[in-house]
Amino acid sequence: MTILKSVLLISAFALLSGCAGPTLDHYKGSKPDLDLKEYFSGPIKAWGIVQDRKGHVTRRFDVELVGSWDGDTGTLEEHFEYYDGKTDKRTWTIKKIANKRYEGTAGDIIGKADGEIEGGAMRWAYEMDLDVGDKTYRIKFDDWMFLMNDGVLINRSYLKKFGFTVAELTLVMQKQDEK
Numbered sequence: 001m002t003i004l005k006s007v008l009l010i011s012a013f014a015l016l017s018g019c020a021g022p023t024l025d026h027y028k029g030s031k032p033d034l035d036l037k038e039y040f041s042g043p044i045k046a047w048g049i050v051q052d053r054k055g056h057v058t059r060r061f062d063v064e065l066v067g068s069w070d071g072d073t074g075t076l077e078e079h080f081e082y083y084d085g086k087t088d089k090r091t092w093t094i095k096k097i098a099n100k101r102y103e104g105t106a107g108d109i110i111g112k113a114d115g116e117i118e119g120g121a122m123r124w125a126y127e128m129d130l131d132v133g134d135k136t137y138r139i140k141f142d143d144w145m146f147l148m149n150d151g152v153l154i155n156r157s158y159l160k161k162f163g164f165t166v167a168e169l170t171l172v173m174q175k176q177d178e179k
Helices: 003-018
Strands: 042-052 057-070 073-082 087-098 101-105 109-118 121-132 135-147 152-161 164-175
Touching (some): 057 164
Antiparallel strands (some): 042 057, 057 073, 073 087, 087 101, 101 109, 109 121, 121 135, 135 152, 152 164
């Protein structure tokens, strides 16, 4: 192999390695620690936006969430109110399957969502069919959640089709006092 081919091969490998996404290992030891069962118990209020691939906000919404747990199985009720007047609901069933690992199901989710926690971060990945106008697209969600102080959790979701990010969702959640 010539020196030029070796240099090109090493450069291509370095470029591809640099394109790899973040990993949970980066958040090992980060504080505050995210305890899924603790955070998603009781009422939570959230505010979100969806941005297209150019960064334009295409949708805004508020969410009321209520979580409860029975052992290692949790239920998370989500009630969405979009600023265009539409509403939606989703009920997650979340199960702890190992230390720091979870899986979830919901009526509009394809298969199971897979989640893992490290320090104050969680990665949650799943697929769902999204209606956009008069078409439906199967989209992969790559959710990253970060626990902040004062009961705030920030969720950044990358919506992907064929491996390309086609939209991003930002959701800010805050724990509420029990009524």
